[in-house]
Amino acid sequence: xxxxxxxxxxxxxxxxxxxxxxxxxxxxxxxxxxxxxxxxxxxxxxxxxxxxxxxxxxxxxxxxxxxxxxxxxxxxxxxxxxxxxxxxxxxxxxxxxxxxxxxxxxxxxxxxxxxxxxxxxxxxxxxxxxxxxxxxxxxxxxxxxxxxxxxxxxxxxxxxxxxxxxxxxxxxxxxxxxxxxxxxxxxxxxxxxxxxxxxxxxxxxxxxxxxxxxxxxxxxxxxxxxxxxxxxxxxxxxxxxxxxxxxxxxxxxxxxxxx
Ligand SMILES: NC(=O)c1ccc[n+]([C@@H]2O[C@H](COP(=O)([O-])OP(=O)(O)OC[C@H]3O[C@@H](n4cnc5c(N)ncnc54)[C@H](O)[C@@H]3O)[C@@H](O)[C@H]2O)c1
Numbered sequence: 001x002x003x004x005x006x007x008x009x010x011x012x013x014x015x016x017x018x019x020x021x022x023x024x025x026x027x028x029x030x031x032x033x034x035x036x037x038x039x040x041x042x043x044x045x046x047x048x049x050x051x052x053x054x055x056x057x058x059x060x061x062x063x064x065x066x067x068x069x070x071x072x073x074x075x076x077x078x079x080x081x082x083x084x085x086x087x088x089x090x091x092x093x094x095x096x097x098x099x100x101x102x103x104x105x106x107x108x109x110x111x112x113x114x115x116x117x118x119x120x121x122x123x124x125x126x127x128x129x130x131x132x133x134x135x136x137x138x139x140x141x142x143x144x145x146x147x148x149x150x151x152x153x154x155x156x157x158x159x160x161x162x163x164x165x166x167x168x169x170x171x172x173x174x175x176x177x178x179x180x181x182x183x184x185x186x187x188x189x190x191x192x193x194x195x196x197x198x199x200x201x202x203x204x205x206x207x208x209x210x211x212x213x214x215x216x217x218x219x220x221x222x223x224x225x226x227x228x229x230x231x232x233x234x235x236x237x238x239x240x241x242x243x244x245x246x247x248x249x250x251x252x253x254x255x256x257x258x259x
Pocket of ligand 1: 015016017019039040065089091092093094114115143183184185187188192196
């Protein structure tokens with residue numbers, strides 16, 4: 001096992017399950033001190049698993065759809081360990097799957113709050129602490145669904161994440177900070193402990209969701225979903241010094257689907 005993150009302070013948002021959890025666990029195994037920001041109680045299980053494996057981790061429950069939650073969360077890393085070296089903005093995910101004409105305005109707002117604002121606010125909170133350090137890395141988790149069916153508001157949010165990545169990277173590159181992103185394709189994961197949408201799905205909604213699955217597989221050259229490992233690996237590569245000359249780009253991780 002390499003130790004690319006020895007002594008580094010890393011914040012991972014939405015790390016109670018899925019891609020974020022694996023990123024947190026693998027970074028801790030490579031020496032990072034990891035702070036998990038997640039409002040689900042499942043975050044405690046991840047901290048316990050990391051400590052069990054002799055890693056260092058803490059967790060805080062905050063609502064990352066608010067500025068105060070993001071600011072409090074990033075400050076926690078500084079309070080714990082005096083700095084923040086790496087931020088992985090992983091919170092997001094489409095809440096509804098349906099043709100655009102069926103979205104209610106309040107649902108459009110909710111999608112942007114879930115998949116754009118946590119990244120926008122956490123970038124702002126982190127940059128304020130990284131700039132005086134003269135160093136830092138932000139990895140945003142976007143999506144290849146910036147071109148996809150039955151999730152236009154989510155696509156808009158992730159398009160915003162790509163824009164943040166390019167524009168913020170340019171602003172801060174000469175001050176020692178890199179801002180990069182991955183755009184995952186469809187990813188197989190165990191059933192979610194924390195559902196994206198806690199309301200029961202109707203038959204029609206299942207059909208709309210099936211369209212997403214079919215389109216995702218069709219758009220991938222490899223005609224399959226990826227694994228959690230296939231998503232965590234590129235995120236950690238971009239977060240590491242192995243990617244020290246890479247900034248401002250969103251790397252598609254979708255088996256050939258460029259989004
Ligand atoms: N899973 C996929 O197939 C896939 C595909 C493309 C992109 N992505 C992107 O990858 C990222 C991770 O996806 P996933 O499926 O692994 O995540 P997930 O939906 O399984 O988990 C998200 C986590 O974020 C937490 N969270 C949600 N809203 C929060 C809030 N307001 N405040 C604090 N915590 C909050 C949840 O508690 C949960 O632990 C997302 O940004 C998603 O858009 C995922």
